[in-house]
Amino acid sequence: MRLTMRSFAAVALVASAAVLGGALVSQYWGGLIPCELCLLERWPWRAAIAIALIALLIGRRPALPWVALLLAVVYAVGSAFAFYHVGVEQHWFAGPSACTAAPSGAMTLAQMKAQLLATPAVLCDKVQWSLFGVSLAGWNLLASLIMAAICGAVFTRTRRSAAPSPAHA
Secondary structure, three states: OOOOHHHHHHHHHHHHHHHHHHHHHHHHOOOOOOOOHHHHHHHHHHHHHHHHHHHHHHHHHHHHHHHHHHHHHHHHHHHHHHHHHHHOOOOOOOOOOOOOOOOOOOHHHHHHHHHHHOOOOOOOOOOOOOOOEEEEEHHHHHHHHHHHHHHHHHHHHHHHHHHOOOOOO
């Protein structure tokens, strides 16, 4: 079966829309408030949707390897964002000061009140929801890695099949 640009773009579009849609459903219907890193993790999925839509409309086979490579890079960036978020949740890395709980050094009631008021409602280093012990950032990491691997495989496969075969002597 020959892989077409339209079928590849459709798969990337559906997968990206499903992941981003799942995040939006969990926010608007599930009541989960996204932290700063959660919002950052959505950008690669949005970029992938835009790239896949353009590729779906253009649909030229010769461009397939380069679209696959571009999407692999976008998903790899998403993987890096998600890995960082998982690391912040697991306290492997220090998170952004805007959304990570700081150690409490408050000595007086006024200092404690000021510290509480300065703390955002949703902290990046606190897991709001998990499935099988894996946070949403962890699931996002898995989805991003899978899509990056698929796009990388499509790039490799289509570049190999597009390369001219050596002449037989």
